Amino acid sequence: MSGTALFLGGVFWNRTVLSSFQSSSLPPSTPFESESLYSPSFLTGGLLVAVFVFLAARSIREATDHSPDMFERINQKSVSILFFSLLCGTWVLTVFPAPWLLAPGKFGLTQESRATLLALPALIAAALSTHLIGKRQSVALSLVTGISISFLPHSQPWTSVFISIAGILAGFSTALFRGRIGFIKSGMLTGLVLFLMELGEHLYWNSSSPLKPLTMVATGISTGLLSALGAVFLLPLMERGFGVLSDMALTELLDVNHPLLREFYLKAPGSYQHSMSLAYLSEAAATSIGENPKLARISAYFHDIGKMERPQYFIENQAAYNRHELLTPRMSAIILIDHVRRGIEIGHRYHLPQIVIDAIPEHHGTRLMQFFYRKAFEQESEDHKMGPDSDFRYPGPKPRSKITAIIMLADAVEAAGRVLQRSSPTPARIQGMIEDVFSDIIKDGQLDESPLTLEEIATIKRTFTQILVSIYHHRIPYPKATIPGQKKNSPEKVQGAFNAR
Known part of the structure; x- marks a missing residue:
């Protein structure tokens, strides 16, 4: 039996060749090895991945089922050019560094942490898109960016999914908060999501490699905050460059001390x-x-x-x-x-x-x-x-x-x-x-x-x-208040007589 060989495709395949091919085609990091299928780490990672896939799917459904967002209607004349500008910028800043950043051994970081850093342009674009043209466009932008990553060298299938889900959830976290402090809050929430996604991806796909939780926390939180700061910096430039409005721009125009309103008043x-x-x-x-x-x-x-x-x-x-x-x-x-x-x-x-x-x-x-x-x-x-x-x-x-x-x-x-x-x-x-x-x-x-x-x-x-x-409701005529001892026709009046409204 040991000498038995299989002739297939013009090549003799014996047991030694087949065993070596099997071991090389299934890397140790695959989640489908029988000995790790029911391990606690695999189940925990699978649960985290399933939660974020569910949240992303729910976000996609919410974005597609509802009518266009308020700012998608306000900036409707610029929706197409804004979308393609954000898409091109994100694609350039993500696709070109991807082969270098995803190559094994860079910076001593895990694959998940490198994918988190690579997602930074997509996160900024998702936040800007949410503020300017609505959540529907933000979801589409994140999906297109993630799909583009899947065709790059050194890119794992989960990297594309990771970036797509991260962008979708970052856009929706941006919509939860308003004002300048809202950017920081959304950045912190995005950072927490990135850390949990890194952890889930590692436990599910790469459980055989060393776990570096501190590195994951650092890359997740820092990437989330950097995406918020990048959006804060680029938002006024996008508003001025494309002639569009955001909620922050409207809040600034509400100030009655605006120079034009002061001149108007005078x-x-x-x-x-x-x-x-x-x-x-x-x-x-x-x-x-x-x-x-x-x-x-x-x-x-x-x-x-x-x-x-x-x-x-x-x-x-x-x-x-x-x-x-x-x-x-x-x-x-x-x-x-x-x-x-x-x-x-x-x-x-x-x-x-x-x-x-x-x-x-x-x-x-x-x-x-x-x-x-x-x-x-x-x-x-x-x-x-x-x-x-x-x-x-x-x-x-x-x-x-x-x-x-x-x-x-x-x-x-x-x-x-x-x-x-x-x-x-x-x-x-x-x-x-x-x-x-x-x-x-x-x-x-x-x-x-x-x-x-x-x-x-x-x-x-x-x-x-x-x-x-x-x-213009009917007003009751208030009687004039008098001071005891004061003459009825005295011209003096107390202050309360003038408080009638």
């Missing part, structure tokens, strides 16, 4: 106060339909900045007399329309994001200036009756996003509310006023290009009604 205080009131309405409306309330408030802040060039021609800034009484209706219309162009120029001068600048022309749409149009109609003779009303319409465009449509509706409601405030603003009259404003805008076709649905319009209408009813 030059056109009435328009500034109108913008602050409009911001309150717009923020509430955006929240009610699931849009970004920060973007709505910021767009309201800056929507009328063009008025500060000629503030005296706008009614909210006039104290003594109305300058339009000295002008023809057509000239008044030209001056009012011009504030849109000036606002766009000012927005570019102060480097406002394009999506915020878009609210300056779009919140007017192509609406008709009814007051000056009717005044011109009354003044012009029968021989020169007015033709088309285009001279008294704003140039547009009409609102093309939900946020700018909200700003248009809120702007009209806030202006009508100021007029109603002079009379008796009962809840019924407030509701009727809002119905009229919405009806006029819809009939004029101003929302034709907006993605607002009828259900969302109804929700915004209810939100505006609740807010204005609470603002």
Whole structure:
């Protein structure tokens, strides 16, 4: 029997050759050796690997089942170019160093620790993608990067899986926290995940090699923190380079001490106060339909900045007399329309994001200036009756996003509310006023290009009604407080008499 040989493929295979081939084709690190199949280390590693595969699969399902993220919608014009830019950068920074970093014996690190270091560019890209274009794009980016690694020299199959899962979970950990400190928290959480993944991969695939837990902790935590610091450094550069927004950028623009807002307040205080009131309405409306309330408030802040060039021609800034009484209706219309162009120029001068600048022309749409149009109609003779009303319409465009449509509706409601405030603003009259404003805008076709649905319009209408009813509620006249012994008609008053609200 010892001399028995098998002739296969033109080669004689005896027992010695077969045994040597079997021992060489199955490395000692394989998890499927019969003597290690039920060892505690193998089972522990398998459990950890299974947990992270489950978390990654759940993250993929959550990302694909839901509608696009808020910032994927906000930055929708730049999603494709941002995705491919992040993909190319990650691919270059991962693929080129991979053959050198994955080669055995580098830095005295285990295979898992070297794979963790190699995953650093993918982790940074996943964090940036989550902040700028949403979790769906982050998942796709991590999967494509991991697949690319599987074709490289010295790359084990688990390396590709490791980098893909690490990127997916890093993106979702980034979405859990907000603000600058949120980057550090997400970095620590990512580092903990990396350490546990290293441990699971080692126990499952490479249990025969020495276990170095301290090295795994160091590489895992340091890689997680470095990915957070890299994202913090690159995020503002990506925002400026691609003209996109993140939550941090919106938070900075919310500051009322922004240089442009301070100049706006000093030059056109009435328009500034109108913008602050409009911001309150717009923020509430955006929240009610699931849009970004920060973007709505910021767009309201800056929507009328063009008025500060000629503030005296706008009614909210006039104290003594109305300058339009000295002008023809057509000239008044030209001056009012011009504030849109000036606002766009000012927005570019102060480097406002394009999506915020878009609210300056779009919140007017192509609406008709009814007051000056009717005044011109009354003044012009029968021989020169007015033709088309285009001279008294704003140039547009009409609102093309939900946020700018909200700003248009809120702007009209806030202006009508100021007029109603002079009379008796009962809840019924407030509701009727809002119905009229919405009806006029819809009939004029101003929302034709907006993605607002009828259900969302109804929700915004209810939100505006609740807010204005609470603002213009009936007030009880407080009696004047008197001091015992004081004459009834004395002009002196105590301080409490002025605290009526």
